[in-house]
Amino acid sequence: MPALREVLESGWVAPAGPAIAAFEAAVGAATGFPHVLATASGTAALHLAYRVLDIAPGDEVWAPGFTFVATVAPAVQMGAVPRFLDVAPESWTLDPDLLRRELRAAAQRGRLPRAVVAVDIYGQATELDAILAACDRWGVPVVSDSAEGLGATLRGRHAGRGARLAAFSFNGNKIVTAGGGGALAADDPVLLARARHLAAHAKDPAPHYQHSVTGHAYGMSSVLAAVGLAQVAALQERVVARRAIFARYVAGLADLPGLAFMPEPDWGRASRWLTAVLVDPARFGTDREALRQALDAAGIESRPVWKPLPQQPVFADAPSAGGAVAAGLYVGGLCLPSGTGMTMDEQDRVITVIRAACRA
Known part of the structure; x- marks a missing residue:
């Protein structure tokens, strides 16, 4: 990889150097955000978003219950109170x-x-x-956790555009990866400048080390930036490949009773980072867990969809609104192998095992 070799030969391996600026520019071009900060992880990007919004102990932060714990964990660690809202069945989102x-x-x-x-x-x-529109009426800022949304669009613009701040992830399992890392993006240069300051230990301008507030070591290394730079260039190809994998699953499984795929609302175009299905045991003849075990017995990894955060022990006392949709998704939802590098033979094997597991 030329970009990685160039970084290693240059000696710029810390969170500094031209590779980081190039990576930030590439993420900005891919997402439409004018201001991007490369971070050590998507969780770090979310933490910085909460910091620059001045989340304080006792503040409420609302999020859908159907998500990964990192969505709210940094805010909770800052003393915020999470409140979980249900998701819509037509999108599986808030x-x-x-x-x-x-x-x-x-x-x-x-x-x-x-x-x-x-x-x-x-x-x-x-x-x-x-x-x-709902939040603007009351002056409530919106953060977009777009860790799983890279490459998706909403009414022709990239996922996250319009939010006060958007966080992206380049973890090893994402559609585009740097082997780790994340990014925080915004339209507001002042917010991003503050986040950049906090991400570099919040050092004050001085010839010595001086700090008026505490910050974090949240910058992305140049090595990861070089890896990510090459990957971002292939984003649209990855989206095409993931959508083709999804379409092939649909073609091979849609006739089975009791098996439904994650819907795609007409206002968006998903990247299909993961193909997720819902299993209705009364019609399919077996439940989601039995299907997962059948795949596992064949050496095929699959995973249940997100367990709703209100059902997690750490959030047992957190307030919530609704939750029946998210709970139903967890009971029946399964994520299938969806990697861009899947061969047709590998996907055929997944389809064959699922068809054999159907007892309808």
């Missing part, structure tokens, strides 16, 4: 109608959230326009 009702009720109580986090799921953009 339900805007429920959000509107909950914001109205919160305004009447005099306790609006400090931030609402919209989350892209399995390569599908959330309905950000409706979420922004």
Whole structure:
């Protein structure tokens, strides 16, 4: 990889150097954000977003319950109180109608959230326009957790565009990876400049080490940036490949009773980072866990969809609204092998095992 070799030969391996600026520019070009900060992880990007929004102990941060723990973990570690909202069945992302009702009720109580986090799921953009409209009425900022949304679009623009801040992930399992790392993006240069300051230990301008606030070691290394730079260039090819994998699963399995695929609303175009299915045991003849075990016995890895955060022990006492949709998705949902490098023979083997597991 020429970019990686160039970094190693140059000696720029720390969180500094031209490779990082080039990577940030590439992410900006791919997502449409004018200001991008490369970070050590997607979780670090979310933590910085909460820092620059001045989340304080006792503040409420609202998010869909159907997501990975990293969506809210940094805010909780800052002392915020999470409140979980259900997702919409047509998208598996935050339900805007429920959000509107909950914001109205919160305004009447005099306790609006400090931030609402919209989350892209399995390569599908959330309905950000409706979420922004609901939050703008009450002056509540929106953060987009787009860790799973790279390459997805919403009404022709990239996932996350329009949010106050958007966080992306380049972890090893993502559609584009640097082997790790993340990015924080925004339209507001002031917010990004503050995040950049915090990501570099919040060092004050001085010839010596001086700090008015504490920061973090959240910068991405030049080595990871070089790897990511080559990967971002292939983003659209990866999206085409993942969507083709999804379409092949549909062609091979759609006739089975009791098996349904993650829907794609007409307002968005998913990257299909992961292909997820719902198993109705009454019609399919066996449940999601039995199907997972059948795949595992054949040497094929699959995983249940996200266990809703309100069901996690750490959030047992957290307030929530709704939750039946997310709970149903967890009971029946399974993520199938979806890697860009899958061969047709490998995918055929997955399809064959699933068809054999159907007892309808």
